[in-house]
Amino acid sequence: MPLPRLIPCLDVAAGRVVKGIRFRGLRDVGDPVELGAAYSDAGADELVYLDVKATLEGRPALLALVARVADQLAIPFTVGGGVRCADDGASLLQAGADKVAVNSAALDRPALISELAHLLGSQAVVVAIDAAGGQVRTRAGTAATGREAVDWAREAQDRGAGELLLTSIDADGTRAGYDLELTAAVAGAVSVPVIASGGAGGARHVADALEVAQAALLASILHEQPERLASLRQELRGLGVPLRDVA
Amino acid sequence: MKVAICDFGAGNVRSVLAAFARLGADACVADAAEAVAAAGLAVLPGVGSAASAMAALRERGLDEALRVRIAAAKPVLGICLGLQLALEHTDEDGGVEGLALLPGRAMRLREGRVPRIGWAPVDPGGEAYYFAHSYAAETPAASATSEGIVAAARAGSFVGVQFHPEKSGAAGARFLERCLSPA
Numbered sequence: 001m002p003l004p005r006l007i008p009c010l011d012v013a014a015g016r017v018v019k020g021i022r023f024r025g026l027r028d029v030g031d032p033v034e035l036g037a038a039y040s041d042a043g044a045d046e047l048v049y050l051d052v053k054a055t056l057e058g059r060p061a062l063l064a065l066v067a068r069v070a071d072q073l074a075i076p077f078t079v080g081g082g083v084r085c086a087d088d089g090a091s092l093l094q095a096g097a098d099k100v101a102v103n104s105a106a107l108d109r110p111a112l113i114s115e116l117a118h119l120l121g122s123q124a125v126v127v128a129i130d131a132a133g134g135q136v137r138t139r140a141g142t143a144a145t146g147r148e149a150v151d152w153a154r155e156a157q158d159r160g161a162g163e164l165l166l167t168s169i170d171a172d173g174t175r176a177g178y179d180l181e182l183t184a185a186v187a188g189a190v191s192v193p194v195i196a197s198g199g200a201g202g203a204r205h206v207a208d209a210l211e212v213a214q215a216a217l218l219a220s221i222l223h224e225q226p227e228r229l230a231s232l233r234q235e236l237r238g239l240g241v242p243l244r245d246v247a
Numbered sequence: 248m249k250v251a252i253c254d255f256g257a258g259n260v261r262s263v264l265a266a267f268a269r270l271g272a273d274a275c276v277a278d279a280a281e282a283v284a285a286a287g288l289a290v291l292p293g294v295g296s297a298a299s300a301m302a303a304l305r306e307r308g309l310d311e312a313l314r315v316r317i318a319a320a321k322p323v324l325g326i327c328l329g330l331q332l333a334l335e336h337t338d339e340d341g342g343v344e345g346l347a348l349l350p351g352r353a354m355r356l357r358e359g360r361v362p363r364i365g366w367a368p369v370d371p372g373g374e375a376y377y378f379a380h381s382y383a384a385e386t387p388a389a390s391a392t393s394e395g396i397v398a399a400a401r402a403g404s405f406v407g408v409q410f411h412p413e414k415s416g417a418a419g420a421r422f423l424e425r426c427l428s429p430a
Contacts, residue, residue: 001359001360001365001394002363002364002365002366002367002378002394003365003366003367003368003375004365005365005366040416045365045366045377067261070261070262070265071261071265071268072265074266074269074413074414074415074416074417074419074420075377075414075415075416076377076379076411076414093259093294094261095261096259096261096262096265098259098262098379098414118296119295120294120295121294121295121296121381122362122381123294123362123364123379123380123381124294124295124379162362162364162379162381163362163364191360191361192360192361192362193360193362193364193365214360214364214365215365244366244375245374245375246416246417247417
């Protein structure tokens with residue numbers, strides 16, 4: 001197996017990094033390329049850029065941002081938000097993204113996953129799953145779907161997803177640790193890599209998540225501060241997590 | 248050195264171009280056989296499906312341009328799918344004939360999580376590079392491995408890597424630098 005991965009997540013809107021609870025009270029906290037480059041220097045294995053507004057009007061700004069990231073960063077990155085058809089995914093990859101992430105749009109129309117996989121290859125298709133109480137939720141976690149997370153994970157894989165980004169809504173924002181039970185259940189049900197997300201409060205939590213998942217998404221734990229990633233990496237190495245040498 | 252990156256609709260052309268540009272190389276995207284023939288180094292990148300990639304290479308005459316380069320001992324670098332397409336055959340998409348720039352075939356990975364995604368050490372050397380693949384080369388021309396999987400192969404003036412040097416940070420940049428200034 002490849003080494004465990006640390007993946008900082010940057011929320012973006014209109015070409016800027018923003019901070020806020022999903023749609024409410026978004027605050028501009030910096031330039032996505034600068035912050036991404038700083039994370040890369042601090043040892044990020046990959047990045048995720050999440051377009052939190054994902055509006056049609058915002059697409060040109062997103063594509064321009066993706067091109068800037070691809071030109072300047074030498075690590076892989078995933079872009080999520082607003083991918084509704086295979087062509088949306090293709091234009092993000094042409095702009096320089098390595099992978100695209102889909103969530104609600106895939107729940108609305110599961111065939112989207114196979115269309116993306118056919119056009120881009122499975123390795124470029126990430127299906128993001130938000131779960132609460134073991135059940136999948138949609139529309140940024142606001143609506144129930146009545147589906148079991150494990151079942152949806154299996155279906156997403158069968159339809160061609162190359163990776164699953166699993167966020168526990170129960171754990172998200174608690175800083176009490178990743179939802180290991182949910183993560184282990186999903187990772188045990190599929191053979192594609194799983195990225196654990198939601199709940200990280202410290203290095204021990206991340207180390208525990210990397211025992212059951214292949215990667216950990218890092219969001220609020222980093223506070224948009226790359227030096228936090230560097231110190232987290234050191235702590236994780238101290239805990240025996242085999243991270244790559246960056247230099 | 249002039250670098251021509253073969254464009255056959257593969258997704259990561261821009262990233263490969265950017266990686267060479269960061270090294271100060273005179274790199275361009277080429278979809279015509281003449282440009283591929285004339286370059287100091289030709290790069291065959293690749294993300295996506297083997298069947299459509301091979302069809303696009305043939306349609307543009309790039310397959311022949313690459314064979315002519317190899318016959319003339321001019322360097323060609325294959326990346327990821329670019330390595331797999333350079334083999335005699337790949338099992339992807341129900342079986343596709345490759346460019347046969349080197350012996351062997353690409354077969355689906357049978358162990359671990361597939362796609363195999365992430366950074367993994369490559370031997371000899373032990374440096375970690377970024378991989379994202381579901382198929383891997385089985386070839387007597389292997390020159391480096393990663394967890395028992397062929398990570399690089401070399402035959403005549405062809406060098407192929409399964410990892411993505413353009414996405415492999417400082418280690419990847421050093422690899423590409425070596426491609427630009429062969430010892």
